[in-house]
Amino acid sequence: MAKSPEEQHPVKAFGWAARDTSGVLSPFKFSRRETGEKDVRFKVLYCGICHSDLHHVKNDWGASKYPMVPGHEIVGVVTDVGSKVTKFKVGDKVGVGCMVGSCRSCVECKNDLENYCPKKVLTYDFYYHDGTMLYGGYSDHMVADEHFVLRWPDNLPLDAGAPLLCAGITTYSPLIYFELNKPGLHLGVVGLGGLGHIAVKLAKAFGAKVTVISTSPSKGKEAIENLGADAFLVSRDPDQMKAAMGTMDGILDTVSAVHPLLPLLSLLKNHGKLVMLGAPAKPLELPVMPLLMGRKIVGGSNIGGLKETQEMLDFCAKHNIKADVEVIPIDYVNTAMERLEKADVKYRFVIEVGNTLKAA
Amino acid sequence: MAKSPEEQHPVKAYGWAARDNSGVLSPFKFSRRVTGETDVRFKVLYTGICHSDLHHVKNDWGASKYPMVPGHEIVGEVTEVGCKVTKFKVGDKVGVGCMVGSCRSCADCKEDLEPYCPKKVLTYDFYYPDGTILYGGYSDHMVADEHFVLRWPENLPLAGGAPLLCAGITTYSPLIYYGLNKPGLHLGVVGLGGLGHVGVKLAKAFGAKVTVISTSPSKGQEALERLGADAFLVSRDPNQMQAAMGTLDGILDTVSAVHPILPLLSLLKNHGKLIMLGAPAKPLELPVFPLLMGRKVVAGSNIGGLKETQEMLDFCAKHNVVADVEVIPIDQVNTAMERLEKSDVKYRFVIDVGNTLKAP
Numbered sequence: 001m002a003k004s005p006e007e008q009h010p011v012k013a014f015g016w017a018a019r020d021t022s023g024v025l026s027p028f029k030f031s032r033r034e035t036g037e038k039d040v041r042f043k044v045l046y047c048g049i050c051h052s053d054l055h056h057v058k059n060d061w062g063a064s065k066y067p068m069v070p071g072h073e074i075v076g077v078v079t080d081v082g083s084k085v086t087k088f089k090v091g092d093k094v095g096v097g098c099m100v101g102s103c104r105s106c107v108e109c110k111n112d113l114e115n116y117c118p119k120k121v122l123t124y125d126f127y128y129h130d131g132t133m134l135y136g137g138y139s140d141h142m143v144a145d146e147h148f149v150l151r152w153p154d155n156l157p158l159d160a161g162a163p164l165l166c167a168g169i170t171t172y173s174p175l176i177y178f179e180l181n182k183p184g185l186h187l188g189v190v191g192l193g194g195l196g197h198i199a200v201k202l203a204k205a206f207g208a209k210v211t212v213i214s215t216s217p218s219k220g221k222e223a224i225e226n227l228g229a230d231a232f233l234v235s236r237d238p239d240q241m242k243a244a245m246g247t248m249d250g251i252l253d254t255v256s257a258v259h260p261l262l263p264l265l266s267l268l269k270n271h272g273k274l275v276m277l278g279a280p281a282k283p284l285e286l287p288v289m290p291l292l293m294g295r296k297i298v299g300g301s302n303i304g305g306l307k308e309t310q311e312m313l314d315f316c317a318k319h320n321i322k323a324d325v326e327v328i329p330i331d332y333v334n335t336a337m338e339r340l341e342k343a344d345v346k347y348r349f350v351i352e353v354g355n356t357l358k359a360a
Numbered sequence: 361m362a363k364s365p366e367e368q369h370p371v372k373a374y375g376w377a378a379r380d381n382s383g384v385l386s387p388f389k390f391s392r393r394v395t396g397e398t399d400v401r402f403k404v405l406y407t408g409i410c411h412s413d414l415h416h417v418k419n420d421w422g423a424s425k426y427p428m429v430p431g432h433e434i435v436g437e438v439t440e441v442g443c444k445v446t447k448f449k450v451g452d453k454v455g456v457g458c459m460v461g462s463c464r465s466c467a468d469c470k471e472d473l474e475p476y477c478p479k480k481v482l483t484y485d486f487y488y489p490d491g492t493i494l495y496g497g498y499s500d501h502m503v504a505d506e507h508f509v510l511r512w513p514e515n516l517p518l519a520g521g522a523p524l525l526c527a528g529i530t531t532y533s534p535l536i537y538y539g540l541n542k543p544g545l546h547l548g549v550v551g552l553g554g555l556g557h558v559g560v561k562l563a564k565a566f567g568a569k570v571t572v573i574s575t576s577p578s579k580g581q582e583a584l585e586r587l588g589a590d591a592f593l594v595s596r597d598p599n600q601m602q603a604a605m606g607t608l609d610g611i612l613d614t615v616s617a618v619h620p621i622l623p624l625l626s627l628l629k630n631h632g633k634l635i636m637l638g639a640p641a642k643p644l645e646l647p648v649f650p651l652l653m654g655r656k657v658v659a660g661s662n663i664g665g666l667k668e669t670q671e672m673l674d675f676c677a678k679h680n681v682v683a684d685v686e687v688i689p690i691d692q693v694n695t696a697m698e699r700l701e702k703s704d705v706k707y708r709f710v711i712d713v714g715n716t717l718k719a720p
Contacts, residue, residue, distance in 0.1 A: 116630040270476040286646035291660025298658045300651025
């Protein structure tokens, strides 16, 4: 008979898990493997709530496995390292993001693009090599292979920096890959949530002029005054959209609802790039003529490799970029999920795991 | 009262024109401007029939102006040059493609990207800055500004090379811009018509392995034996498509009918690029997930700048890349158009204007 989560591994662990597609989380006892020779074990201090966590707990993508402990924006302090670990020691501050494994030998892995490895292993709601379920950062401690653990820069806040492990790398990587990190460009950011607000900050740090594009006029003041955006465009206002036609070198589109692309393509200059970061559930309409007439591109990207994630953290520490967060105790998590569903957060919840998650 | 086409300009000209959206062409007398100081005047020897000519004469795009003399793959011999012309002299072999004017001062023009100039002037079915209609290469002679005239390489056949002026540059430019000209890549070409067959030859000349993707199994042998493709994939065969998943670095999609692009995205390796060269009349369905998961790109391109068009001609002359053409007399042009509509040509008709277009 299959072992219970508590008995599966030698080291006891506890956290909060969703039991079914209602997505409601509650205290959960489980276990984790021992610290292997290349593993880093750490006490979780903070864990960001990513919108993906909400999708996973509610089984929006159809592959959810319960009980599920979400969380892939995890910051903590090292408690144990394996005998072959070279990069970390006990007491170090570290982070783990969306991945904890890959094949390490394919072309992608060799090019520091572990996130495109066909055998990549996600941090939670995923089976590990040994066939057991992986549990994420809404828990007391984590253990992960050294290669997938990030060194936490000294002057980067633990709580406000946690969301960088997903939202940060997800916006940083395409800015680099699609060459939108050159100073002086005019970039658009569609949607002002977890991804969007960090995209604005990163784009500004790269020296861009940034226009936030949103359906809600109410977000305008916030975008400009709080986040440092240079301009704000209400996508439902045809006059504003017309005036901005052909003005942007690139657009990061963080919106996961189905929405029209043609107006966004029209905002691009010739040779401009529309980068999709949200994953709408249905296909979008792609008018091809604007791509031809303006030699425009529609691309996609997801998270980033480990080397680049470390670079991103160091870049953010240097440029004082962190997320705007609402820190919550673990027992607020269900309310947070409900508010997240209504986009009622500026702009990421971060669970203060270290201080508020008590042993079950 | 507006002047008739014959009286509008000082120099008599004649050709074949469509009178209405039946698209039927017949002999037509008109006139062209005198040779201005930067103009090159040349007798037309050969003109390729581009599929765009068919769209224009039938008013498929809704903006056609009649009477219309099509033709934008024009090769001829210089008869006169303006006093400030430096690059050409009488007797030179020259070509003119899809454009005869642009603003020459915008960012795109300054970067040799005239096709993206907002004030670009097309070769036919277009108003010149003086408000008169431009007539294309199904005519006895042309006059064009030196900047838009191409030097014809010595060893490039006149008839076989004419289609390069549109089909050639349309496939060459994106291969360069999207980095698909590196040796050793695996490229796909969708559709085997005018664009597709030249795309195959150029890709092979760049050192790629080339797979032709088509709905018609019958084109397979032709593609492999005659055009030098390495493989042939029937897009309607799910087994073939499945076996080829994730194998292509880039795909040139020359198909203008509405078609599904998800199967094409699946053929791409991670970081692969799907380049749209045909312009479907309706938007296509774009599944966004594959773009994110594989960091893939859907992009477009149209023709190329004049500098690049010259480079392309020189490249083709050097590598012996020419179109596969069926040379016809001008009085067969309507039959050719009917056959073109049914894709009954391997792979471009070229009108032997010089020998068969007689003065009315």
